Amino acid sequence: MELHVDDLHAALGDPALNSMNFLNEVAQHYPDAVSLAAGRPYEEFFEFSALHRYLDTFRRHLVDDLGQSPGQVHRTLFQYGRTKGIVHHLVARNLAVDEGMTVDPEAIVVTVGCQEAMFLVLRALRADPRDVLLAVAPTYVGLTGAARLLDLAVRPVATTESGVDLADLRGQIHRARSEGLRPRACYLMPDFANPSGVSIPMSDRRALLDLAQEENLLLIEDNPYGLFPAGDDRRLPTLKALDTNRQVIYLGSFAKTVLPGARVGYVVADQRVVGADGATSLLADQLAKVKSMVTVNTSPLAQAVVGGVLLEHGCSLVAATARERVVYARNLRHLTDGLVRRFPAGSSVRWTAPTGGFFVVVTVPFPVDDALLHRSAREYGVLWTPMAHFYDDGIPVHALRLSVSAVTPEDIDRGLDRIAEFVAGEVAGRGAVASAY
């Protein structure tokens, strides 16, 4: 029995679905290269023994706080369980403590990472071939990939230096509607976005909510990096914290704040859904129905680890990530300082200056494609991410993404030295070719 890729779902032939695989394969192929590519969290603080402690902490919570008997504890941790999860009350407390958000725990679905949350939301919203999703570009490739699997077209919304071009957003909504399409939502990361690093300022957050309400458009707010400001500025409120009209579906991740290996994320979906019989439910309950047929429920063992971390820090991830925040801020500063030294004023190389998060985008005077990444890894020993992976249109992009999350200052120094050589080599090589013709 042999299959042909053309007989499988079209997404399997799509670059968006190959993007992560490609980047992982390049990294595996050049294990000695310095990697400024991976958006993984810092791993020096991981402790195996802490796993046991988190599990014990959560078990005590079930007994002492929730009054569960030993049999109930076993059932909670070992059996099939509540589709919407078992740490929803702790997630709600976390959102209250860290974000000042008041969230009904019943409006939360705990998911297998934020990726599943995204997938469930898109599956529920994509009802018809006329449905399209808007997404602020450049866009996290996992969003594009999930949409592809669901035959949901993604239309880009332009980015400005303040995150989202509101006029373009309104224009895209109107354009789609004039074409007979239904824009179901706009996806965006308002804080230290992946990959742009950009954050939306306060005034634009309110304007964005007003626009969404006027246009009757859902916003899908993804917030994996919000706890990592680099300076001492107060963090801005999330869109969901400002949302008075249930306009925002909020996606949360514990991958960057607790650990990726738990694969625990969540979605807050407090929108009311009117049923065929006129009865209303929460969108979260509809997402749970989808989830029951995708993964049944999120591993209670994995949830227990995340729950243990939350319980040990009074449900504050700001408190839980104090050490990591210092590392990320230091690394971000070290990277931008290093860029200044290596590419002085007048250089054709420019870069963004994010106020937090993991990512800096470097613009170079040549298009950056996958072949160049291979050359950079092979000849210069340094890995980064071509920004073209975050656009969906195949147009060449003269930029690359650098990540500071899983490296030391020494890695950054070595990596930037090599990137400087690589850029110089490219510029010289292209100059030589140009003059040879």
Place this chain on the structure above:
Amino acid sequence: MELHVDDLHAALGDPALNSMNFLNEVAQHYPDAVSLAAGRPYEEFFEFSALHRYLDTFRRHLVDDLGQSPGQVHRTLFQYGRTKGIVHHLVARNLAVDEGMTVDPEAIVVTVGCQEAMFLVLRALRADPRDVLLAVAPTYVGLTGAARLLDLAVRPVATTESGVDLADLRGQIHRARSEGLRPRACYLMPDFANPSGVSIPMSDRRALLDLAQEENLLLIEDNPYGLFPAGDDRRLPTLKALDTNRQVIYLGSFAKTVLPGARVGYVVADQRVVGADGATSLLADQLAKVKSMVTVNTSPLAQAVVGGVLLEHGCSLVAATARERVVYARNLRHLTDGLVRRFPAGSSVRWTAPTGGFFVVVTVPFPVDDALLHRSAREYGVLWTPMAHFYDDGIPVHALRLSVSAVTPEDIDRGLDRIAEFVAGEVAGRGAVASAY
């Protein structure tokens, strides 16, 4: 912002997606009822402290057997990881030890429970509106629900006492093709099926594989209960063990053999897929691409728990489940003996006599719907599952499913007493109504 269910994906209005929710809600609504409904594994042997031991065992395996450094151990367990999983080599060893199957570990994708495995396979195979899935009916509702989410029509194949009506299977394939449709695969559980309890005899296994090869049809073999024969008979080989032509996609679950709360399952997909460029890959690699956009990867912490159990039993789940097998066999005997005593020969009540697994189907002289389940719970204090949930056509079914997996012999006695009263009440009530007209 308010949504209407009609604006969401059509599956959300479908009975198949509400089935699990409905059954869970009934169970929660009548907590004091005896439940012969739940297909959960036996929970008396669960031990919280064993979780720590499994994690430690798996950590030692990473260090001692795979030579990982402490940093690599942290990365394996805490970080994002291999999309196809980190216990694939142990799963392959398990299949060799327990099933005599030789499986390339690279052809295995470790998934978030068997449900995700099912979902990934259906997503990959459903490329076109002409695609349909065949499934031996009655069918596990999770299969139907997953297919609904993917707009994949499911066509039933008739069951005989030996599991699958081969003539009907061939007829369904031809009928679909003559309608211009593409039957992509046939889903079935050859061993102690949920819900029918039926197993396919050896001769039919070979005939089924021959038919699949002749018709160029994939078989999706789901095997959650195969390790639980009730007698001393040798277990039959799986279809995949007999498969010489890569005709079978094999779905595995650790929910019934290790613990549901790990949410770890897997798929063996060793089919070759020819790409647009002529290069071949394994179907497992295509499924991994889908998975990367659904859940990224399966929690390595959850995999470590399953890995620890496998390692502690020489990768034999036959060995790991010795105590449970005794319980299930005893309960199944106790249930069928109890049915004999309560419904003597000549009664209009009949039941299946499975040779293993969790389930017995009881046929009664009246249609069994959800309203009757409510009445049984409310008035008689006993829960079971209406067989109508496992058919997709809305036709009334005169049968209910009893499960023996999560109960004691005393529960079975009390449950059967109540079912006998319930059946008597229904028969009398209906007789009264009939004679009143």
